[in-house]
Amino acid sequence: MSVLKLPKISLGRSYSPLIGLDITTSSIKLIELSHSGGQYRVEAYAAEPTPHNSINEKAIVDAAAVGDAIRRAVKRSGVRARECAVAISGDAAITKSVQMPKNLSDAELEQQTEMQADQYIPFPMKEVSYDF
DSSP states (O other): OEEOOOOOOOTTSOEEEEEEEEEOSSEEEEEEEEEETTEEEEEEEEEEEOOTTSBOSSSBSOHHHHHHHHHHHHHHHTOOOOOEEEEOOGGGOOOOOOOOOTTOOHHHHHHHHHHHHHHHOSSOGGGOEEOO
16 A cells, blocks of 8 residues: 655745646646745646557556556656646545544554545455555
């Protein structure tokens, strides 16, 4: 299992550029955004057609072909950022709000989150990535 730590976005401060990646059955799109002075700026962009039969409506079927297309888009766009946020469809995500005591340490919060997630996620936790 892995825990995703997403970058914090706050207005008024500069942050390292971030790549956004959108993978669909028809195309793979990426964009590099920077943020400074309360505004976003597009630093780079590229789109590649999704290789035929590499993705069905629910999953990536041919990870190597999709990876090659992503590499082509990265090379063509010239992105320099090293952090990426990936878009997934709502059907591929599970969301659940849970209440926990506010005085938990980070380690306790992570442990509680894992125990709660195990109750609601219909997959082995070793195959799951989650964020809280």
